[in-house]
Amino acid sequence: MDRDPRDARDVLRELVAAHGRTYAEEAGIRLADTPQPLYQSLVLAHLLSARIRGSVAVATARALREAGLRDPARMAGASWQERVDALGRGGYRRYDERTATQLGEEAELLTDRWGGDLRRLRAEAGGDVSALRRLLQEFPGVGPTGAGIFLREVQRVWPEAAPYLDRKALQGAGRLGLPEDPGRLLAAAGRTEPAVLAAALVRVSLDKNLVRDVTGRVRERAG
Incomplete structure (x- = not known):
């Protein structure tokens, strides 16, 4: 089940802050x-x-x-x-x-x-x-x-390709309980650059430990 939209925004904010770096x-x-x-x-x-x-x-x-x-x-x-x-x-x-x-x-x-x-x-x-x-x-x-x-x-430099969220990125979203529908996911991400969002989600798809890391950051911020 997908997270509440406000919760999803919190998760994406912490995800991008900690792991939002493209591979390039x-x-x-x-x-x-x-x-x-x-x-x-x-x-x-x-x-x-x-x-x-x-x-x-x-x-x-x-x-x-x-x-x-x-x-x-x-x-x-x-x-x-x-x-x-x-x-x-x-x-x-x-x-x-x-x-x-x-x-x-x-x-x-x-x-x-x-x-x-x-x-x-x-x-x-x-x-x-x-x-x-x-x-x-x-x-x-x-x-x-x-x-x-x-x-x-x-x-990020070929705008006709954006927003581009591939299968791995959407798998990462699913691991975090986020929408696996690109439109809903991008809406929750707000102004986050798609290339950065995609790279962060791919990292989650490849490393399940990042799920605990990101959810732990959300809990800490919520206090």
């Missing part, structure tokens, strides 16, 4: 509608979509940037072994060999088809979010989950 922010990506941060967000979404801890994917995104693999030209120009080594330094060892290949192919496709600029992919979609999802899934290793993660993160 955690990975040190200064998101903007420019080629490099958009590409880095695609790589992050690719990494997050595997069955691996989010903290490892974030650390690996940082490791790739620290290795100089910040844009598609550098990623495609790196050797397969250089990509494997960078993935390993981030802790992404279970999928490192396959992912190293996919990242190279992904960078080559982005360069060949869209000139290394995801804004051109966006233009090709013409404001259609379904088309965006379809085009994103043309990248090797980016399936429906990866495309959803990318749109969830970049909705």
